[in-house]
Amino acid sequence: MTTDNPAITEEFLIPFEWPGSYYIGEEEIEAVNKVLLARSPYRFYGHDLQHYADKVENYFKERLGRKYAVLVNSGTGALSTAMMAADVGPGDEVLLPGYFWVACLSAVIRCGGIPRLVEIDDTFTMDPDDLERKITPRTKAVLLVHMSGACGNVERIVEICKRHNVLLIEDTAQANGASFHGKPLGSFGDLGIYSFQYNKNITAGEGGMVVASDDMLGKRAWAYHDVGYTRNEAGRVDTTGPVKTWGQCTHMSEVSAALLYAQTQKLDLITATMRARNQQLYAGLSQIPGAKPRRLVDPAGDSGPFVLMTYPTAEIAQKLVEMTRAAGVRPGPRGASNIRMTDWGLHIYYNNVSLVEKQGVNSAGRPWSDPLNEFAKDYQYGKGLLPQMDDLIERSVMMTVPPALTPETCDRIIEIYQDCAAKLGLK
Numbered sequence: 203m204t205t206d207n208p209a210i211t212e213e214f215l216i217p218f219e220w221p222g223s224y225y226i227g228e229e230e231i232e233a234v235n236k237v238l239l240a241r242s243p244y245r246f247y248g249h250d251l252q253h254y255a256d257k258v259e260n261y262f263k264e265r266l267g268r269k270y271a272v273l274v275n276s277g278t279g280a281l282s283t284a285m286m287a288a289d290v291g292p293g294d295e296v297l298l299p300g301y302f303w304v305a306c307l308s309a310v311i312r313c314g315g316i317p318r319l320v321e322i323d324d325t326f327t328m329d330p331d332d333l334e335r336k337i338t339p340r341t342k343a344v345l346l347v348h349m350s351g352a353c354g355n356v357e358r359i360v361e362i363c364k365r366h367n368v369l370l371i372e373d374t375a376q377a378n379g380a381s382f383h384g385k386p387l388g389s390f391g392d393l394g395i396y397s398f399q400y401n402k403n404i405t406a407g408e409g410g411m412v413v414a415s416d417d418m419l420g421k422r423a424w425a426y427h428d429v430g431y432t433r434n435e436a437g438r439v440d441t442t443g444p445v446k447t448w449g450q451c452t453h454m455s456e457v458s459a460a461l462l463y464a465q466t467q468k469l470d471l472i473t474a475t476m477r478a479r480n481q482q483l484y485a486g487l488s489q490i491p492g493a494k495p496r497r498l499v500d501p502a503g504d505s506g507p508f509v510l511m512t513y514p515t516a517e518i519a520q521k522l523v524e525m526t527r528a529a530g531v532r533p534g535p536r537g538a539s540n541i542r543m544t545d546w547g548l549h550i551y552y553n554n555v556s557l558v559e560k561q562g563v564n565s566a567g568r569p570w571s572d573p574l575n576e577f578a579k580d581y582q583y584g585k586g587l588l589p590q591m592d593d594l595i596e597r598s599v600m601m602t603v604p605p606a607l608t609p610e611t612c613d614r615i616i617e618i619y620q621d622c623a624a625k626l627g628l629k
């Protein structure tokens with residue numbers, strides 16, 4: 203990249219690489235080729251079906267200790283499927299943290315339910331104290347989003363949901379391969395969802411999955427992702443089965459599933475590599491006076507794709523970002539890394555214009571205009587709704603940790619950060 207600003211170096215220290223795609227190699231090519239050579243890209247029948255979708259589902263069922271795993275064609279679709287399986291609709295609230303991805307909101311809203319936002323704490327995930335304050339008889343489900351690769355107080359949140367008899371849905375889109383004291387994230391809640399989109403820990407290009415253990419939830423998830431019914435042993439749609447509803451046909455194709463199956467075999471290698479780099483960065487950046495790393499309740503269970511650091515003030519965070527970016531701590535022009543968290547688009551509740559303006563999904567303004575949602579008529583979603591989160595993210599900086607980042611580059615990033623902090627007089 204050329205630039206007119208002499209302070210901006212040519213160097214991009216953070217590789218513009220995503221975890222899963224960086225590892226695409228012979229195994230992925232061979233698997234996809236098998237599907238193409240068999241001319242069988244559809245999961246339910248074909249000339250010579252390779253059964254990759256079944257293989258991926260079985261892999262995750264075993265890994266997560268779940269009875270049901272349903273592959274879908276995006277994480278957004280997985281969230282919608284989970285909300286429908288949980289029977290979220292008009293009159294219901296779903297509690298979710300204010301640090302998320304837009305799909306977490308839209309899944310609730312498209313079902314006709316109302317999102318209610320909960321604070322995050324220094325784990326950058328849902329604050330259990332605020333959750334406890336906000337649970338009411340209207341709460342149909344809690345959506346616990348394991349943001350930026352790791353969990354927060356998952357055990358306490360499981361306990362709160364159980365005590366209040368509320369369904370817990372885990373969004374593990376950003377934390378595939380992460381765990382809490384050895385138990386995989388996505389295996390704690392009544393339902394769990396994953397994403398296999400391009401920038402995730404492993405990828406199918408686009409893809410997602412819903413997991414469950416309860417029979418009715420698992421079967422409902424299947425029916426909503428399919429044509430509205432479960433299937434029999436022979437794989438035929440069964441209109442006499444326990445679920446009769448309306449589906450979305452959001453299956454994953456065998457081509458994507460083949461790519462994904464090869465990636466599943468690399469998941470632990472990818473997360474271990476990112477975790478090693480992320481621990482190196484956390485150790486170095488924590489030496490900066492006043493700097494605080496994200497609180498990790500189980501550092502060994504972090505899947506590793508992000509480093510989140512908090513500084514004493516928003517001004518310091520801003521200056522550090524500007525100075526370190528000018529010295530090369532940034533990805534190529536298309537990437538987002540080494541940015542203040544306030545600048546991280548639709549991950550931050552108040553950046554979601556459709557939420558702040560309470561836009562509906564149709565011209566009738568549903569779900570906001572639904573009489574069953576009258577209780578939410580005065581809800582506001584603008585900045586200031588979650589003061590604890592607002593303060594935390596104003597002072598925090600997000601850096602991506604692709605596995606292509608070398609230990610030497612991590613050292614260089616730490617050196618630049620420490621140097622800039624010294625120039626700012628941090629002590």
Ligand SMILES: Cc1ncc(COP(=O)(O)O)c(C=O)c1O
Nearest residue numbers: 276277278303305375397398399
């Ligand atoms: C936390 C979270 N949930 C859900 C999704 C949606 O996944 P997808 O992009 O596969 O639709 C994402 C994607 O970025 C995400 O980060």
